[in-house]
Amino acid sequence: MKRLDRTEIIFKVLSYVLLTLFAICCLYPFVYVLSGSLSSKGAVDAGEVFLWPVGFNGRVYIEVFNNKEFWIAYCNTFFVTGYGTLVSMLVAITGAYALSKSRLVFGKGFNFMLVFTMWFNAGMIPTYQNFRFFHVDNKYMFIIALGFNAFNIILLRSYFSSVPTEIEEAATIDGATEFQILSKIYIPMSKASIVTVAMFYAVARWNGYIWAQMLLEKDTDVLLTVFIKNNMAALVETSSQGVELPYSIYSMQYAFIVCSIIPVIVIYPSLQKYFAAGVTVGGVKE
Numbered sequence: 001m002k003r004l005d006r007t008e009i010i011f012k013v014l015s016y017v018l019l020t021l022f023a024i025c026c027l028y029p030f031v032y033v034l035s036g037s038l039s040s041k042g043a044v045d046a047g048e049v050f051l052w053p054v055g056f057n058g059r060v061y062i063e064v065f066n067n068k069e070f071w072i073a074y075c076n077t078f079f080v081t082g083y084g085t086l087v088s089m090l091v092a093i094t095g096a097y098a099l100s101k102s103r104l105v106f107g108k109g110f111n112f113m114l115v116f117t118m119w120f121n122a123g124m125i126p127t128y129q130n131f132r133f134f135h136v137d138n139k140y141m142f143i144i145a146l147g148f149n150a151f152n153i154i155l156l157r158s159y160f161s162s163v164p165t166e167i168e169e170a171a172t173i174d175g176a177t178e179f180q181i182l183s184k185i186y187i188p189m190s191k192a193s194i195v196t197v198a199m200f201y202a203v204a205r206w207n208g209y210i211w212a213q214m215l216l217e218k219d220t221d222v223l224l225t226v227f228i229k230n231n232m233a234a235l236v237e238t239s240s241q242g243v244e245l246p247y248s249i250y251s252m253q254y255a256f257i258v259c260s261i262i263p264v265i266v267i268y269p270s271l272q273k274y275f276a277a278g279v280t281v282g283g284v285k286e
Helices: 006-037 041-045 059-065 068-099 107-119 124-133 139-145 150-161 165-173 178-189 191-207 210-215 224-240 249-282
Strands: none
Touching: 006 249, 041 249, 059 249, 068 107, 068 139, 068 150, 068 178, 068 191, 068 224, 068 249, 107 150, 124 210, 139 210, 150 191, 165 178, 178 191, 191 249, 210 224, 224 249
C-alpha cells in the first residue's frame, strides 16, 4: 500500500472535515423541522428547540392527517409533478434528439434561438400576461405552459451528440426509422442523463410556488407549496384573534413540511446513482 505524504494526509483530513460540516449544515434544517413538529407549544414558541423534541406533542400530525384541503393539495402536486414531468420529458427528448443532428435544416439557427432564451427573456410580467392570454388558470394548462426548459434540452442534446454516429448509421442501413433509432438506441444509451433531467423537472414541479400561486385560482387546483403558505397565513390570523390552539402554529407548519418532503426522501436515494452519472456525462460534449 502506498504511503501518503504529509500534504496528502492534510488534504484528506480537511476534505473529510469540510464534507462532514457541509452534510451537517444540510441535515440540520430537516432535523430541526422534525423536532419542532413534535415539540410542545411552549417549547416551540419560546425557542427552546434546537436538536431534539422538547415536551413531546404529536397532536399536529393528527390535525394534518384530518385536513382534507392538505390531501387535495398533495394529490394535485403529485398530478402536476407526474404528468408535468412526462410532458416536459417528451418535449426535451424529442427536441434534444432533433437539435443534436447536424443534418437538421437550419439546425444552427434553432440551437442559437434555444440558447438565446437562456440569455434573454421577456420578464415575469409579460410572461404572466402571456399565460393569462392563453387561459393558463388550471392544473392541466399549467402542466403544458411550464413544459419547456432550455437548459434541460441543451443537457440532453449534449449527451445525444456524444452517441457514436456509426451506431445510428448501422441502424439506418438495417431499415430503422427515426423513431426506432430514438427509442431503441438513444434513449437506452442515455438512461443516466434522461433520469437526471427527469429529476430536475420533477423537483421543479414539486417545489414550484411562484407560478402556482399566480396562475392557479381554484381551490381544487391548489398545490402543496401554496397550501402551506396560505395555511400559515390563516393560522397567524387565527392566533391574532385570540383563539387558543393546543399546538404552536409553527409546529403545524413544520408538520406540513415534513409530510411534503417524504416522497423526495423515499425516491431520491434510488435515483442518486443516475443523477451523479447524468450530470457528469451530460456536459462532456457541447
